[in-house]
Amino acid sequence: MKKQYVLLLLCVWSQIALAQTIQGFTSKSTQDQLALETQFDAKLKKENLDEWMQFMAAEPHYVGTEYGKMNAEWMKEQFESWGYDVEIDEYQVLFPYPKLRLLELTAPTAFKAALSPEPIAEDKYTQQGEALLPSYNAFSTDGDVTAELVFVNYGVPKDYEELEKLGIDVKGKIVIAKYYGSWRGIKPKLAAEKGAIGCIIYSDPADDGYVQGDVYPEGAFKPETGVQRGSVMDMPLYPGDVLTPGYGATKNAKRLDRKEAPTITKIPVLPISYADAQPFLEALNGPVAPSDWRGGLPITYHIGPGPAKVHLKLEFDWQLKPAYNVIAKLKGAVYPEEWVMRGNHHDAWVHGASDPVSGMVALMEEARAVGELAKAGQKPKRTIVYCAWDAEEPGLIGSTEWVEDHQEVLKEKAVVYINTDGNGRGFLGVGGSHTLETMVKEIAGSIEDPQTGVSLVERRAAAAKVANRDTDFRLSALGSGSDYTPFIQHTGIPSLNLGFGGESSGGEYHTIFDTYSHYTRFKDPGFDYGITLAKTAGHITLRMANADILPFEMKAWYKTVSEYMDEVTETTEAMRKQAEKQQQLVAENAYVIAADPKDNLKAPEAEKDIPYLDFSPLQNALASVKTSVHDFSKTDLTSLSASKQKMVNAKLKDLEKALLSESGLPRRPWFKHQIYAPGFYTGYGVKTLPGVREAIEQKNFEEAQEQIEKLAKTLTAFKGKLDEIVKMG
Numbered sequence: 204m205k206k207q208y209v210l211l212l213l214c215v216w217s218q219i220a221l222a223q224t225i226q227g228f229t230s231k232s233t234q235d236q237l238a239l240e241t242q243f244d245a246k247l248k249k250e251n252l253d254e255w256m257q258f259m260a261a262e263p264h265y266v267g268t269e270y271g272k273m274n275a276e277w278m279k280e281q282f283e284s285w286g287y288d289v290e291i292d293e294y295q296v297l298f299p300y301p302k303l304r305l306l307e308l309t310a311p312t313a314f315k316a317a318l319s320p321e322p323i324a325e326d327k328y329t330q331q332g333e334a335l336l337p338s339y340n341a342f343s344t345d346g347d348v349t350a351e352l353v354f355v356n357y358g359v360p361k362d363y364e365e366l367e368k369l370g371i372d373v374k375g376k377i378v379i380a381k382y383y384g385s386w387r388g389i390k391p392k393l394a395a396e397k398g399a400i401g402c403i404i405y406s407d408p409a410d411d412g413y414v415q416g417d418v419y420p421e422g423a424f425k426p427e428t429g430v431q432r433g434s435v436m437d438m439p440l441y442p443g444d445v446l447t448p449g450y451g452a453t454k455n456a457k458r459l460d461r462k463e464a465p466t467i468t469k470i471p472v473l474p475i476s477y478a479d480a481q482p483f484l485e486a487l488n489g490p491v492a493p494s495d496w497r498g499g500l501p502i503t504y505h506i507g508p509g510p511a512k513v514h515l516k517l518e519f520d521w522q523l524k525p526a527y528n529v530i531a532k533l534k535g536a537v538y539p540e541e542w543v544m545r546g547n548h549h550d551a552w553v554h555g556a557s558d559p560v561s562g563m564v565a566l567m568e569e570a571r572a573v574g575e576l577a578k579a580g581q582k583p584k585r586t587i588v589y590c591a592w593d594a595e596e597p598g599l600i601g602s603t604e605w606v607e608d609h610q611e612v613l614k615e616k617a618v619v620y621i622n623t624d625g626n627g628r629g630f631l632g633v634g635g636s637h638t639l640e641t642m643v644k645e646i647a648g649s650i651e652d653p654q655t656g657v658s659l660v661e662r663r664a665a666a667a668k669v670a671n672r673d674t675d676f677r678l679s680a681l682g683s684g685s686d687y688t689p690f691i692q693h694t695g696i697p698s699l700n701l702g703f704g705g706e707s708s709g710g711e712y713h714t715i716f717d718t719y720s721h722y723t724r725f726k727d728p729g730f731d732y733g734i735t736l737a738k739t740a741g742h743i744t745l746r747m748a749n750a751d752i753l754p755f756e757m758k759a760w761y762k763t764v765s766e767y768m769d770e771v772t773e774t775t776e777a778m779r780k781q782a783e784k785q786q787q788l789v790a791e792n793a794y795v796i797a798a799d800p801k802d803n804l805k806a807p808e809a810e811k812d813i814p815y816l817d818f819s820p821l822q823n824a825l826a827s828v829k830t831s832v833h834d835f836s837k838t839d840l841t842s843l844s845a846s847k848q849k850m851v852n853a854k855l856k857d858l859e860k861a862l863l864s865e866s867g868l869p870r871r872p873w874f875k876h877q878i879y880a881p882g883f884y885t886g887y888g889v890k891t892l893p894g895v896r897e898a899i900e901q902k903n904f905e906e907a908q909e910q911i912e913k914l915a916k917t918l919t920a921f922k923g924k925l926d927e928i929v930k931m932g
C-alpha cells in the first residue's frame with residue numbers, strides 16, 4: 204500500500220472515530236463500548252418477555268397478595284441465576300382494602316350502583332371472580348355521607364372558577380368528577396378544600412370509552428362496566444407509606460396515628476364505571492354544563508345541585524401489609540462503590556400486563572443480557588443495581604420506603620436512577636435530569652424504531668415536524684407518577700424515566716381488562732417495543748456503568764433552566780395584562796351587559812393588581828452559571844489520569860444534589876428539588892422552578908420573592924460545585 208493511502212485511511216479512520224466519540228468516553232473507549240452494546244443487543248430475546256409476562260400477570264398481584272410475594276421470590280431466583288447478588292427488602296406499609304362500598308341514588312328516583320365489572324368471555328383473566336380486587340380509590344378515608352350531587356367536570360381549579368361564575372357552591376354537597384384532566388388525587392383534595400363532603404369519579408366514554416374506539420374485546424377501549432382503580436393519597440405532600448413520612452416503614456418504625464396521617468383524603472371518594480354513572484348524571488338538574496364539560500353519554504349534562512341526592516358509604520380494612528422490593532446487584536469491576544440504579548415496579552392493581560409487567564419484563568431481559576456479558580468477562584466498571592419495587596400503585600410506597608431507609612448509602616454511592624413502568628407501541632418518551640439529555644439523545648439516535656427502521660430520534664422528529672412542534676430531541680421534566688420520585692425529588696439523584704407509547708391507547712389502565720390477552724392484541728403485539736425498551740434502557744445503563752467520565756453535559760441543562768426562567772417571568776407579565784384587562788371590563792360593567800340575563804351569572808369582582816417582582820437575583824445567578832457551563836464544556840475530562848478521573852466522577856455524582864434545598868418546598872418539605880416537582884394542584888404534572896412558579900400561580904407574591912432569592916442561592920451553590928470540577932480539568 205502506498206504511503207499516501209495509508210495516511211488517507213488513517214485520516215478517514217480517525218475522522219470516523221472522532222465523530223463517534225460518545226459523551227463520557229475517549230475515542231478508544233467509545234469503540235469498546237459500542238462493540239459491547241452490539242453484543243448486548245444480540246442477546247435480547249423477545250420470547251422471554253412473552254413467557255415472563257404470561258407468568259407474572261396470570262393472577263392479581265397488588266401489595267400483600269400471595270401472588271405478588273411469589274413474583275418477588277421468582278424474580279429473585281431469576282436474577283440469581285444470571286449472576287446477581289439479590290436480596291428482598293421488606294417494609295410494613297399501610298394498605299387499605301375495601302370492606303364496604305355502597306353508592307346509591309336516593310332521590311328523585313332510587314338506584315344502586317352495581318360496582319362490579321362484567322367479565323369478558325374471550326378473556327379468561329377477567330373471569331377470576333373474587334380474586335379481582337374490587338374497584339376503589341386507595342387512601343380514601345372511611346365515610347358515610349348523604350347529600351345533593353354536583354357535576355364538576357374534571358374537578359380541577361378552573362372548573363371551580365366556572366362554577367363560581369354560575370353561583371354554584373359545592374359546600375355540603377357530593378361532587379361527581381370525570382377521570383382525566385389531572386392526576387386523580389387532586390379531585391377529592393380540591394373538592395374537600397371547597398367544602399364538599401364526598402367525591403365520585405367516573406370514566407366518561409368520551410375520554411377512554413366508545414367515543415375513542417371500539418370497546419374491549421372488539422377494541423382496546425373501556426367497556427361500560429370498566430373502572431379505573433388508583434391511589435388518591437395526597438402525594439404532592441409526600442408519597443410513600445402514609446404513616447412514616449421521611450423514614451423507612453421498617454417493622455419497628457415509629458408510626459403516625461392513622462387519624463393524623465395528612466395524606467389520607469379528608470372526604471370519602473369512590474371510582475365508578477360509566478354504566479353506573481349515567482343514572483346519577485341523568486338525575487341532575489340546574490344549568491346545562493358548558494359545552495367543553497359534556498362527555499359522550501347519550502344525555503344532556505346538567506351541573507345540579509340536585510335534585511339528585513346521593514348516599515355514599517365506604518369502609519376499609521386498614522392493615523399493615525408486607526411490601527417486597529427485590530434488589531439485585533452486579534458488582535462493578537473498577538468502581539464498585541459507584542451504583543448505577545435501574546428500576547421498575549412489580550405490583551399491579553389487578554393483572555397489570557401493561558402496567559407494570561410490560562416494563563418489568565423488559566428490565567429483566569436487560570438484566571439477563573448484562574449478567575451474561577459479565578459472566579463472559581465483560582463486567583461493568585460500576586456496580587449495577589436492578590430494582591423491582593412493590594407497592595408502587597398505592598403511592599410509590601415500596602421505592603419511597605427503600606430510598607428513605609437507604610439515604611446514607613444512596614448519597615454516597617448512587618450516580619443515577621433509570622426508571623421504566625408500563626410500555627406500549629409508538630414513540631420514545633423520556634423525561635429526567637437535563638444533564639443527561641445529550642447522552643440519551645446519542646443513544647436514541649443509534650437505536651432503530653422497529654416499525655419504520657429509522658432511528659428513535661428521527662421517528663420522533665418526523666412526528667413533531669408533521670404536528671408543527673419543535674423537532675429538537677429534548678427531555679421532558681419529571682413531575683411524579685412513578686418510582687423515580689423519591690430518587691430525584693427527595694434525594695437529588697440524577698434520574699430518567701422512559702417508555703414507548705402514543706400508538707397503543709386504550710381504556711384498560713388500572714382495570715380488570717389490563718391482561719395478557721389485551722396487551723398482546725392491542726399494546727405491543729410481538730413485544731417489538733418491549734425489546735426496544737430493553738435496548739434503550741440497557742444502553743443507558745451500560746454507558747453510565749462504563750463511562751470514563753460520568754456523561755453529564757451542562758449546555759442542555761443550562762438551556763432548559765434558562766427557558767424555565769423565561770417562562771416564569773413571562774407568566775407574571777401575562778398575569779398582569781390579564782388582571783388589567785379584567786379590571787377594565789369590570790369597571791365598564793361589560794361582564795353583566797354581555798351575559799344572557801336568564802343565566803343569572805354572578806358579576807365578577809375586580810382582580811387585585813399584580814405587583815412587579817424583582818427577578819434580578821435569579822437572572823444574575825443564572826448569568827454567572829453560564830460562564831461556568833461554558834468553561835465546563837471546554838474542559839476535556841476524559842484525558843485526565845485514572846486517579847483524577849475518579850475524583851472528578853465523585854464530584855459529578857454530587858452535582859445535582861446541589862440543586863436541593865434542605866428545607867424543601869413551602870408546605871411540603873419532603874420535596875427538596877428546586878428545579879423539578881410535581882404540581883401541588885396537578886399531582887403528576889410537573890412544575891419547574893416549583894417554589895417560584897407555584898407562588899406566582901397562587902398569587903402569593905411575597906412568597907414568590909422569597910423563593911426567587913432562595914433559588915438564586917441554590918444556583919450560585921451549583922455554580923460553585925461546577926467550578927470545582929472545571930479546576931480539576
Ligand SMILES: [Zn+2]
Nearest residue numbers: 558559624625
Ligand atoms: Zn405503573
